[in-house]
Amino acid sequence: MSMNDAYQPIxxxxxxxxELACQHHLMLTVELKTGDVIKAKAQDLISRKNVEYLVLDxxxxxxxxxxxxxASFSHPEIGTVVVSDS
Structure with missing residues (x-):
């Protein structure tokens, strides 16, 4: 996964x-477009050089x-959200 790809806002x-997940520090199951799955606590959303990032703990x-x-993220309180481009 190249970090030089042009960023596409979601x-x-x-x-x-x-944002809601970060405010409540929810434990998310995050599926990446590569198929990898990460389970971690949502901490913050940051922007660096016009690219936005989710900070997980x-x-x-x-x-x-x-x-x-x-690709998607889920938590029992918010369900499963399939991420789409803006």
Missing amino acids: NCDDYDNL DGGNSQELRLDKI
């Missing part, structure tokens, strides 16, 4: 659901995922 409703290890590389 749909505003999907972004709002990620996986047992003390912090990682950043480009929003346009996320």
Whole structure:
């Protein structure tokens, strides 16, 4: 997965659901477009050089995922959200 790909912003409703997950530090199951699955706590949304990232905490290890590389995310309170481009 090249980080040099042109960033494609995600749909505003999907972004709002990620914001809610971060505010409540929800434990998310995130499926990437590569098929990888990550289970971690949503911490924050950040923007760096016009690219947006979801910051996850996986047992003390912090990682950043480009929003346009996320296929879907889920939690019992918000259900499963299939991420689409804006």
